[in-house]
Amino acid sequence: MDLRPALQIQTVIKAMTDVVLPAVDTNNKLAQEQARLVIGMLNLVAQRQPMMYRYDRDELARFLALAETLREQAKNLPGVNEALHAMGNSVAVGEDVLDRARAEPKELESANFDLREKVGALITAIYSGSEIGKLKHISATVTAHAKEMLLRERSWLIDQGWEADPKSLPAIETLIDN
């Protein structure tokens, strides 16, 4: 999926800066201010969005550490048992989540990217070296994979309005459970 937030935000900022803002009535102070705020907000999103996952993971690790320290320090104090118990449940969930949250989103994106490239190069090599008519099984593998992938991609972008029959596409939530 090439239509990612980083590209989308970048193009929107450029359109706002180069085309929209210069066309906003200079006498309309509210519109001028709001247009600049939109650009500023988008710049902030563009800078921070790639680190959001790491930021949340770091936050969870710090809170788990705080919870652990507080549990030790508060265990003999009066009137805390119920709260300690509730916190203990949340710590267990948080530790499990943190344990599973290892790879960065960028690493995932990069692994996909690299595998796409290698698979693509392999397909080109296969068809360059053999007669296409003898590779029907491989062609079927490629088109079957494309069918599944394209269903996801079309469903992901359904709100753009490209589909002639949008109701025929499954919801994206049902297609990305692997």
Next chain:
Amino acid sequence: MHRVDKNRPTQEWIEHLRRRFPVEKEIDRILTRKMTRRAGPGYSSVSLDTLTAGVELLLKAKLSGPFEVRNPRWMSGGASKVQMAFDLTWSQSGNDKTTTTMVLRMEPAESIVETSRLREFQLIKAFEGVIPVPPVYWVDNAAEFLPYPAMICGFCDGVARPTKGVDGISGIGTNFGPVARPSLGKQFLEHLATIHTRDWKNADLSAFDIPEDGTEAVEWQLNWWERAWEEDVNEDVPLMRLAMAWMRANMPPVDRLSIVHGDYRTGNFLYTEDEIRISAILDWELGHFGDRHEDLAWAIRAAFGHLAEDGKTFLVGGFMPETQFMDMYQSLSGMTVEKKKLDFYKIFNAYKNIQIVLATGYRVARGSKGHQDVLLGWLLGISYPYLDDMRVMLEDLL
């Protein structure tokens, strides 16, 4: 992320692609120029004043008499080129002073379709007085006067779609309505037949190479678009690799070399609503020598047609059923239409279209090289339904 950094390509990699994908000289020049400039600055918004100054410099070099450029204004549309209309007061060919409305078509730093202004200029010139085309006046192919390569043509009257919509029709695509439909359809095919049967030998088409008989024309096209794919694509797409492999294994020989418009479709011509007359065939930038089936396969694409009033009959291009369309074309051109070749060019056109919106569209927007990057980013999403359409077609052919 890439082993090859496509945003800062090395000279070695550029040369590798040039060797791997031989194309016509002018196509090689513009693709190589694109790649050698890629690491440079993005597109800076150009003001009407800057463009007007560039137009004046160009006209000073081209015109001997006095002239005046007035009323410059932006034109809407045009995802691939910057377009400005203006009024030129001048004495054309020594005649009395007159005022002509002109259109400047200028490339951004990189375009969603990287093409040659000189080829576009020459091709339109070759059809002046033959079929309705915009009058072309001057070309600045090396950006000697304007910020980027550009050409100036005359403004044409007419509309690309009816100003008043026709109600009660299902389907997509431009609906000309039942009154205008037969006449426009016939003219559309007459002009296409003229393009395909045109004797080009006396025309100045020096920016074009003439392919040998057989499959050379097809191979040049495959090389052009696979090279552009390699230059621009971000995430690889296995289906595109399969499609190219299938095309290379199934190249149909060209039985008669024709000028191919390259984007001949509803939406790319203007017509007068009062006379129902096609007043201009537009967008010649993808033109080349090749096989007529390429234009035919593109013109009948489902996206450009719709269902008739009966809710059942599909009208290709919004004109007529496909069988009637092909019969009329064969009658007007005196040339046959072969299903197998149409099938090939349906895949080719799909590949080219996906290459443009997915690969080049991404790369231009990523590098802030265009004048409408937000539009290119938006359009990128349509590549996935396009890919799925191509998958369905390929499954039938494999």
